[in-house]
Each structure stands twice: as structure tokens, then as C-alpha cells.
Amino acid sequence: MEIKIVRQVLEWNEDCNEELKALFKKKKVFVLNVMGSPGAGKTSLITKMIESMKDKYSIAVIEADIEGKIDAEKINSMGIPVVQLHTGGACHIEAMSIKNIVPEFDLNKIDVMIIENIGNLVCPAEFKIGEDIRIVVLSVPEGDDKVEKYPLMFSTSECLVVNKYDMLKYFDFKYDRVASDAKEINPKINIFPVSSSNGDGVDEFVKWLESEIDKKYKS
Numbered sequence: 001m002e003i004k005i006v007r008q009v010l011e012w013n014e015d016c017n018e019e020l021k022a023l024f025k026k027k028k029v030f031v032l033n034v035m036g037s038p039g040a041g042k043t044s045l046i047t048k049m050i051e052s053m054k055d056k057y058s059i060a061v062i063e064a065d066i067e068g069k070i071d072a073e074k075i076n077s078m079g080i081p082v083v084q085l086h087t088g089g090a091c092h093i094e095a096m097s098i099k100n101i102v103p104e105f106d107l108n109k110i111d112v113m114i115i116e117n118i119g120n121l122v123c124p125a126e127f128k129i130g131e132d133i134r135i136v137v138l139s140v141p142e143g144d145d146k147v148e149k150y151p152l153m154f155s156t157s158e159c160l161v162v163n164k165y166d167m168l169k170y171f172d173f174k175y176d177r178v179a180s181d182a183k184e185i186n187p188k189i190n191i192f193p194v195s196s197s198n199g200d201g202v203d204e205f206v207k208w209l210e211s212e213i214d215k216k217y218k219s
């Protein structure tokens, strides 16, 4: 019985995902689903992305949290349209929630929608939310065994940002292990070592991201 209920939820999510994808395509909005553990640096990376992309693209953000609006306030202070989604205790975002939130934005005026998912390396990977690209943020202090332990998150993402790279000297973290584990389960994954604190590596990552956006909407 349990298994049947879960399947139905996922099928319903898939229908909503397809509807969202069609809507975003019609409005030419490129959508990013940013995932990773609590504290990996998702919000910090998003603020760096906004800083370096905001002159070229009109950006909007959806911040998902179980409670509070701390991250949304940070984005709002940058002058970027943001809506806070409270998942009511749920540990991932479902496509239906994004469908309900979308009317809060004028999609005609948005080029890039960044969605910060709930901090969690597990179930967010199972729910597509209308995104074009999935970015998983793994930070150095979390350890280099996480790709092996949470393969679905890494096998379903187009991009892996290895964040807090400035902390590498303090941790027994083998970047090569993470990169080879990720490539083994997902040969096409794009991997970027980044520091969202001092900005190292952000340019390379943003350059790739912009090429993906332009590939979809400018060619």
C-alpha cells in the first residue's frame, strides 16, 4: 500500500512538472533548481550568481524553507523579486507548490528563475519542479564520500558545485574522489570548485551557466 501511494504522488508531480516546463518555455524563463545540504552554501552561491548575472538577465528567486524568511530577506535586499515558500514541514519542494507560486511573478519580465530547494541531499532529487538545470551544492566540510552515499542527487544533476573550496586546506577532502565518483554515475555532469565567500571559481561556473541559458533562448 505504502509503495502505491508514493508512486501516485510522483506521477502527479510529473504532470505538474510537464505543465510548468511548458509554461516556462512559453515565457522564455530559464529555471534552476539549487539543491544541497543545509549550510552547503546555496544562498551564498545564489547571491554570487545574482551579483554577476543581474546586468545581463532579469532574475527572480523562490526561497523554500520549512520556516522563516532569512534567505528571502537576503535576496530581497539585493533588489531581486523573491517569494518565500514554506513547505509546512516537508523536506523537499513539489511541482504543485511552484505552480501555486508562479502567479506571484510577472513571467514576461523574468529571464532566469532560481529556486533554492530545502536543505537535503535525499528526496529533493526525486521531485522535478519545472527546472531546466539542477545544481547540487556540496561543500568541503561535508566530506568527500557524499556522492557515493547519495547517488541519486548527483546522477540527476547537470552541475555539481564543490563549494567552500577556500576551506580545502583544513579538511581531509579529496576533490578528485568527488569528481570521479560523480563522473562515474553521471558522465555529463559539469563540476566547478567554487568559493561563495571570496568568489573564486564563480566566473567559470557562471560562464557555463550563461552558455546553457543562451543555448536555450538565444539561438
Ligand SMILES: Nc1nc2c(ncn2[C@@H]2O[C@H](COP(=O)(O)OP(=O)(O)O)[C@@H](O)[C@H]2O)c(=O)[nH]1
Residues within 6 Å of the ligand: 036, 037, 038, 039, 040, 041, 042, 043, 044, 045, 119, 163, 164, 165, 166, 167, 194, 195, 196, 197, 198
Ligand atoms: N568559508 C566559506 N564559507 C561559506 C562559503 N559559502 C557559504 N559559506 C558559509 O556557510 C554558511 C552557510 O551558508 P548558506 O549560504 O546560508 O548555506 P545554505 O543553507 O545552503 O543556503 C554561512 O555561514 C556562509 O557564510 C564558502 O564558499 N566558503
Ligand SMILES: [Mg+2]
Residues within 6 Å of the ligand: 042, 043, 044, 071, 116
Ligand atoms: Mg539557504
Ligand SMILES: [Zn+2]
Residues within 6 Å of the ligand: 090, 091, 092, 123, 124
Ligand atoms: Zn522530502
